[in-house]
Amino acid sequence: MGCDFVLDKGSLDKHLITEFIGRSIEYYDSISSTNNRGKEIADERQEGTLVIAEEQIQGKGRLSRRWISPKGKGLWFSIILKPDLKPDKVYKITLIGAAAISEALKEIGIKSYIKWPNDIIVEGKKVCGILTEMGCEKDRVKYVIMGIGINVNLEEEDFDDELIKKATSLRIIAGKEIDRSILLAKVLNHIEKLYIPFKEKGSLDETIRICKERSILIGKEVRILRGNTETLAKVLDIDDEGHLLVQYEDGKKEKILSGEVSVRGREGYI
Ligand code: BT5
Secondary structure (H helix, E strand, C coil): CCCCCCCCHHHHHHHCCCCCCCCCEEEECCECCHHHHHHHHCCCCCCCCEEEECCECCCECHHHCECCCCCCCCEEEEEEECCCCCHHHCHHHHHHHHHHHHHHHHHCCCCCEEECCCEEEECCEEEEEEEEEEEEECCEEEEEEEEEEECCCCCHHHCCCCHHHCECCHHHHHCCCCCHHHHHHHHHHHHHHHHHHHHHHCCCHHHHHHHHHCECCCCCEEEEEECCEEEEEEEEEECCCCCEEEEECCCCEEEECECCEEEEECCCCC
């Protein structure tokens, strides 16, 4: 910590209308991973604390995949949440994040799709990923770290040859720089709006509505990856609990839990 906000704090404050999300901020010029830092401080910090960095040296995706996080160009942040939840329901937090980001992008004029459960897709490529982690005690969650990486102002040269085939940035799409502080405020506002009914009443209605409306998978033929096996299926729906409903070629239907599988398009990533 201890460096000036390169993100514009004044602009963030001006646009932030939350009660507790993003009201306490740990800001880093450079860090290994905001999720790791979030886990270190979660016990002592209030709900809604934001850990944000200009750059991550070891940004991570799911299953220890890497997440490239070049300096000053993206939004790389984690939010500490403390819902009263069983560990097997934590995937719902990822869906809240996905729906909120898609809503925030809509407000800045960018049409996005949600690739269940944790990717945001614009013009067929990934612009954002979510990594939700948790700390538990017995069968209750102590804290949840909702980690979000948004490719805001990255340029083509920030991606390597492999990544550019499936990833892009808002700047590449919009053809102009995007104000990171305003976008961050909008994302945090939407997260809180969707999180409060979930925390207070367990309601995920609006989140699921958005995830279904913007789903890039519903109606598609996909490959379901489980370890080394790959099965073809058609995505039918997302249910009220946020599970993906699929139908295999033999007609059998299944409810898929997030975290269990990876879903890929018939040919490529989507
Ligand atoms: C994700 O994993 O999409 C979750 C990414 C979460 C990143 C945030 S940043 C703040 C917080 N702190 C962290 O350390 N992480 C979180 P997954 O679905 O497993 O996707 C990972 C895959 O996305 C990689 O294997 C790459 O193929 C690709 N990838 C890596 N960097 C990318 C980027 N910047 N944009 C788009 N795709 C990327």
